[in-house]
Amino acid sequence: MRKSTSFLLVTAMSLLAFAMFSLHADYRMTKAESQRSYRSQLVKELRLTDLCLFTEARYTRHLSMADIHSAFQDHPVALEHFPSGALTRPAVTSTFK
Structure with missing residues (x-):
């Protein structure tokens, strides 16, 4: 060939x-x-609801349903005591609907 x-x-x-x-x-x-x-x-x-990635706290289980201050409900300057709280960001929600 x-x-x-x-x-x-x-x-x-x-x-x-x-x-x-x-x-x-x-x-x-x-x-x-x-x-x-x-x-x-x-x-x-x-x-x-949204995907459940973490099982520790309710504000890490349902990111779209948690408010941005739910991690600090015990005290305004309380430290984050769940490791997954450091891995997630608060959900971005619009206040104007």
């Missing part, structure tokens, strides 16, 4: 693989969009 023939064969196979990767990515995006809309509808129907 000539070198030019093997080069064209490798080039054609590479282009075919690239086309298949593109089609697969488009298929996955379409499938992911339908799953995302299904999950969004399920969350609305079940009235679920």
Whole structure:
């Protein structure tokens, strides 16, 4: 086999693989969009809150439902005594609705 023939064969196979990767990515995006809309509808129907990442304190379990001062309910200058409180930020909520 000539070198030019093997080069064209490798080039054609590479282009075919690239086309298949593109089609697969488009298929996955379409499938992911339908799953995302299904999950969004399920969350609305079940009235679920945000993801529970930590189990220590209620202001780290439900970040969107906690106020920014809930970690300091015992005393205004109380230190954070849960390790997960240092890993999370307070939820950003709008006061104007």
